[in-house]
Amino acid sequence: MLRMDSHAVVFTGPNQVSYQRITSPEPGPEDVVVELHHSWISNGTEGSFLRGERISGDVAWRPGDPAPFPMVAGYQKVGRVLHAGAAVTRFKPGDWVFASMSRVTGMFDNQFAGHVSPSVCAQGALLPLPPGLDPAAYAGLVLTQVGYNCGSRSPVAPGQVAVVAGDGLVGQWSGQTLARRGLKVVMIGRHPDRLAKFAGHGSTVPSGADNGVAAVRALGLGPVQVLVETTGSSRLLQDYLPLMARNGHMVIAGFYQQAGEVNLQLALQQFRNYEISFDLASGATQSRLEETLRWVADGRLDTLGLITHRFPVERAAEAWALIESKREPVLGVVLDWPASRGI
Numbered sequence: 001m002l003r004m005d006s007h008a009v010v011f012t013g014p015n016q017v018s019y020q021r022i023t024s025p026e027p028g029p030e031d032v033v034v035e036l037h038h039s040w041i042s043n044g045t046e047g048s049f050l051r052g053e054r055i056s057g058d059v060a061w062r063p064g065d066p067a068p069f070p071m072v073a074g075y076q077k078v079g080r081v082l083h084a085g086a087a088v089t090r091f092k093p094g095d096w097v098f099a100s101m102s103r104v105t106g107m108f109d110n111q112f113a114g115h116v117s118p119s120v121c122a123q124g125a126l127l128p129l130p131p132g133l134d135p136a137a138y139a140g141l142v143l144t145q146v147g148y149n150c151g152s153r154s155p156v157a158p159g160q161v162a163v164v165a166g167d168g169l170v171g172q173w174s175g176q177t178l179a180r181r182g183l184k185v186v187m188i189g190r191h192p193d194r195l196a197k198f199a200g201h202g203s204t205v206p207s208g209a210d211n212g213v214a215a216v217r218a219l220g221l222g223p224v225q226v227l228v229e230t231t232g233s234s235r236l237l238q239d240y241l242p243l244m245a246r247n248g249h250m251v252i253a254g255f256y257q258q259a260g261e262v263n264l265q266l267a268l269q270q271f272r273n274y275e276i277s278f279d280l281a282s283g284a285t286q287s288r289l290e291e292t293l294r295w296v297a298d299g300r301l302d303t304l305g306l307i308t309h310r311f312p313v314e315r316a317a318e319a320w321a322l323i324e325s326k327r328e329p330v331l332g333v334v335l336d337w338p339a340s341r342g343i
Contacts, residue, residue: 008072008104009039009115009316009335014052015324017317022072023105024120029087032126034099036117036337039077039313040140043323043333044168046073050320056109058282070107074114075100076142078135079337088123096129098138098293100284115313117337127289130297136310136334137296137303140169142284144303145292146253147173150281151181154226154249158182161221163240165211166230167194167204169332170253172306174228176201180300184221188212193329197306211239223248230254237271244274253281307332314338 004024012018027033048054055061055068081095091097101112102119113119129138151174156162160183164175167189175198179185185202188211189195195204205215211233216224223245229236232254244250250271271278295301311319313335322330 004118004120006104006116006118007313008113008117009074009313010107011050011069011071011073013067013069015050016069017050017320019314019316022107022116024116024118025103025105027083027085027120029085030123031085032081032088032091032097032099032121032123033083034077034079034097034102034117034119034121034126035082036077036079036115036119036313038079038136038139038337039074039115039335040136040143041115041319041323041333041335042074042076042140042143042169043330044170045075047323049073050324057112066108068108071109072102072104072107072113072116075112076114076140077117077119078129078139079117079119082118085123090123091126091128096135098127098129098141098289100125100142115316115335124286127293130293133297134304136307138293139334140303140332141289141293141296143169144173144296144301145284145288146170146281147175148177148292148295148301149284149288150174150228150230150251150253150279151177153279153281154251154277156181156183156225156249159184160225160245161186161223162226162228163188163216163224163243164228164230165189165207165233165236165240166228166254167191167198168230169306171228171230172198172331173301174230174251174253176301177295178226178228180295183226186216186219186221188216191329194331197331211236213239213243216240217243225249226251228253241270241274241276244276247275247277249277249279251279251281303332307334310334310336312336312338
């Protein structure tokens with residue numbers, strides 16, 4: 001009989017982080033138990049859960065909703081298989097895998113846990129890791145896939161111009177993807193250290209009071225074919241509309257707070273005059289995860305270069321104190337897990 005005591009990073013209340021023992025359900029015949037080696041924090045999504053701003057991935061908390069605590073947040077990690085159920089055909093003990101969601105008990109949401117080990121995962125939530133790279137390169141694969149999705153979905157031609165709004169991880173990987181597709185990419189952001197990480201892939205400008213519009217215009221690159229918005233600013237979409245090419249594309253990937261009733265037809269009229277197409281990027285698919293993994297494996301996407309901090313998982317509260325305070329430059333944060341405790 002498998003003993004499913006686990007350890008996890010638990011948000012116990014607003015801005016409260018605890019590394020503690022929890023219980024995971026006994027795995028079934030189609031489940032895989034994974035011992036984590038690394039998990040990658042999603043600063044934006046997990047941070048909004050930590051502050052109590054969301055009750056699910058794309059649903060903002062509103063007055064009257066239950067407080068989303070306690071919660072095991074996160075959705076991306078790598079490790080080795082400890083156990084494969086009788087009906088599992090793709091994995092065996094010892095395999096290196098990427099895993100997304102796991103099941104736990106006793107939490108606000110028991111179906112979507114990330115930072116927990118050993119993790120009980122459906123076999124469909126796993127991908128085998130190719131040899132060669134440090135496994136930590138794949139620990140943020142869901143978020144890497146979001147950036148790949150943002151950068152790959154618009155029809156473009158080499159030499160066209162793309163602007164990526166936001167210098168966080170999604171912005172970085174969106175910009176890398178667009179640059180690999182042959183576009184002239186400009187990243188706008190508020191953090192010089194993050195912009196410096198993108199400098200090898202394209203141009204960078206500080207956002208400033210006008211969201212960088214004047215600086216982008218001064219580059220003289222031509223009309224913007226693709227705008228990727230990762231910051232959650234609807235105003236930015238309006239600010240960049242005069243720079244957009246007719247029949248251009250706007251990719252929306254930010255998290256937008258509840259804003260009351262909106263007249264959608266009126267709100268979109270100004271974009272309609274430019275015949276702008278919108279892509280709403282959200283979530284992950286198996287095919288995109290597999291393709292993103294290939295891009296990481298062959299070097300088209302850089303992940304290890306975006307890791308700025310690694311913490312032993314027991315110090316997860318310190319990691320979150322750094323992310324929330326930004327007392328020093330921080331971008332990619334990975335939690336390293338201890339050796340096997342057995343199950």
